[in-house]
Amino acid sequence: MTLGHSVRVIAPVWAVPRPFHWLRPDLAGLHSTAHVSESDGSLVLHPRMLGLPGHPLPRLTERSLVRRSAGLLDQLGEWSPDMVICHTLWPVLSLASRLAMEHRAPIICWLHGWDADAAPSRVRRRIRRLVSDVLEHSRLKGVVIVSERHRTWVESLIDGAVPVHLMPCPTMLQADAPTEPAEPADKEGSKSDLIRVLFPASPHRRVKDVRLFDAVVAELRHRGSTVAVTYLDHLPPEAVQTAILDADIVLMTSRREASPLVPREAVALGRRVAAVPVGDLVDWMPRAALSRSRAAGDVADAVLAAMAMPIESWSLPDIYSESHHRERLARLLADED
Numbered sequence: 419m420t421l422g423h424s425v426r427v428i429a430p431v432w433a434v435p436r437p438f439h440w441l442r443p444d445l446a447g448l449h450s451t452a453h454v455s456e457s458d459g460s461l462v463l464h465p466r467m468l469g470l471p472g473h474p475l476p477r478l479t480e481r482s483l484v485r486r487s488a489g490l491l492d493q494l495g496e497w498s499p500d501m502v503i504c505h506t507l508w509p510v511l512s513l514a515s516r517l518a519m520e521h522r523a524p525i526i527c528w529l530h531g532w533d534a535d536a537a538p539s540r541v542r543r544r545i546r547r548l549v550s551d552v553l554e555h556s557r558l559k560g561v562v563i564v565s566e567r568h569r570t571w572v573e574s575l576i577d578g579a580v581p582v583h584l585m586p587c588p589t590m591l592q593a594d595a596p597t598e599p600a601e602p603a604d605k606e607g608s609k610s611d612l613i614r615v616l617f618p619a620s621p622h623r624r625v626k627d628v629r630l631f632d633a634v635v636a637e638l639r640h641r642g643s644t645v646a647v648t649y650l651d652h653l654p655p656e657a658v659q660t661a662i663l664d665a666d667i668v669l670m671t672s673r674r675e676a677s678p679l680v681p682r683e684a685v686a687l688g689r690r691v692a693a694v695p696v697g698d699l700v701d702w703m704p705r706a707a708l709s710r711s712r713a714a715g716d717v718a719d720a721v722l723a724a725m726a727m728p729i730e731s732w733s734l735p736d737i738y739s740e741s742h743h744r745e746r747l748a749r750l751l752a753d754e755d
Contacts, residue, residue, distance in 0.1 A: 423751070426494060427462040428517075430483060430510060432469035441471040443622045447652075454493070463493055467509060473537075476544040480512035487516045499523050501559070501751065507533045508541055511548045515557065524559040525552060526750065530587075531564070531676030531697075534571045536625070549575045560750065565676040565698050583750060586698065588743035589682040589734060592656050612644045613725060616665035618680035619672070620651040630671040630694075633714040638721060650680070662687050667724055671717065672696050677738075685732045692717070692724040702738075704731045 431451045434442050455462045468482035490513075498521050504514035505528040518525045533545055552558045553576065561572050564586045572582050615635060621628040628649070638645050648661055658680065662668065668684040668691045675697030684691050692707045693699050694717060700708065707724040709717040736742050 424497070425460045426497060426499070427457065427460055428490060428513070429462055429464055430467045430513070431464045433466040433482075434469045434471075438471050442469075445469070461493075463490055465490060465513075473541050476509065476541045479509045480544065480548075483509055483513040484516055487513060487520070490517070491520060501526065504528065506530060507548065508537060508545045511545075511552065515548065515552050515555075518552075518557050519555065523557075525557050526560050526562060527558065528562045529564070529568055529572060531568065531674065534568045535674050535676070546575060553579050559753075562750070567698075568676065583746070584737075585743060585746050585750075586677040586738055587679055588740040589679065589686050589738045590740050591683065591686055592659055612646060612666075613638065613721070614646045614648070614664065614666045615721070616661060616668045616684075617647065617649045618668050618670055618678070618684075619649075621649045622651070625672060625674050627671045627673050630712060630714065630717065631669060634669065634671065634717045634721065637714045637718040641718065641722075643722075659683065659687065662689055665689060667692055667721060669717070669721060670694065670696070670699065671712075675699070682734055682738055685734055688729055690724045690727070690729065691732060692721045702733075702735055707731075 431448050432442075432445050433449060434445050439445075451464050453464050455464065465483065465486040468479050470479075473479065499517070500523060502514050502518040502521075502523050502525045504511050504525055507527055507529060511525075511527065514525055514527075517523075527549075533542075537545065549558070558576070558580050560581045560583055561576060562583045562585045563569055563572055564584075566584055569582055569584070576582070615638075617626075617628060617631050619626040635645050635647055648665060650658060650661060653661065662680070662684050665684075666689065668681055668689060670678060670681055670691070670693035672678070672694070673696070677698045678696075681691040681693065681699060681703075690707070691699075691703060692709070693703065694709045694712050704724075704727065706727060707720055709720040
């Protein structure tokens with residue numbers, strides 16, 4: 419929208435049948451999401467899509483979305499897109515392709531990681547089919563990846579038919595957020611010092627591995643450190659940044675990541691980060707702050723090493739900046755890449 423485009427957002431919401439709510443506590447409360455909302459002055463529509471744990475019937479999920487396409491077209495009214503941008507491939511591409519065909523618009527697909535890293539084989543087969551259908555109708559203009567390690571998988575899907583662009587999500591802060599690094603108020607260097615550690619996700623998301631995080635905290639306490647813990651859980655962006663500023667260090671223990679945003683926000687806000695070697699963290703974080711393994715003792719070593727390092731040891735490459743992302747996005751939308 420800051421590039422001057424008229425934007426409408428369709429953000430489908432998982433509708434998990436009540437008998438399965440205990441299997442997916444991270445999706446609790448989504449059923450109460452408004453069907454229509456507004457973001458930065460743009461209309462946002464929230465159609466429901468059927469979700470079952472493990473996605474045993476991917477076509478059923480796709481159909482639940484496509485059935486809503488007629489109603490979505492009515493809600494869009496006279497507004498017609500010149501381009502459809504589809505974030506994630508499954509299951510949203512089933513809806514995006516239908517809308518693109520209706521408006522004779524091209525599609526750009528974004529890949530954030532789940533499709534390539536965690537989708538069950540039956541879902542991957544559906545992804546391949548959906549991409550093939552879009553290519554067959556000459557609607558796919560390009561694919562954007564947020565991590566270079568997904569390039570090979572994406573290229574196997576499109577077989578050179580369209581370009582692949584690397585564009586990590588930008589590190590964007592609130593307008594009033596500090597922009598200069600700030601040292602934590604507590605002094606450092608003593609085992610008895612308080613370490614305020616932030617878990618950068620909802621603890622209900624299994625892939626984030628809160629068990630390993632808790633084990634690392636227990637190990638730090640066993641070594642004599644005083645540790646205070648905060649967990650991020652369903653917080654708005656401004657509350658996330660407040661939680662980061664209230665912490666000394668962000669500790670990421672995820673099993674799977676592509677280009678995680680909270681660690682980069684922490685560095686931009688002048689806070690330290692320690693992590694297991696996952697996603698593109700290995701491309702920019704100081705080596706001493708990366709654990710040698712997923713063993714709690716090794717991760718605790720990384721936390722203590724990070725706390726002993728000067729804040730200047732962390733820096734973000736320009737590829738993660740908002741200005742870089744805006745420039746690449748403008749070129750992509752103008753078909754200049």
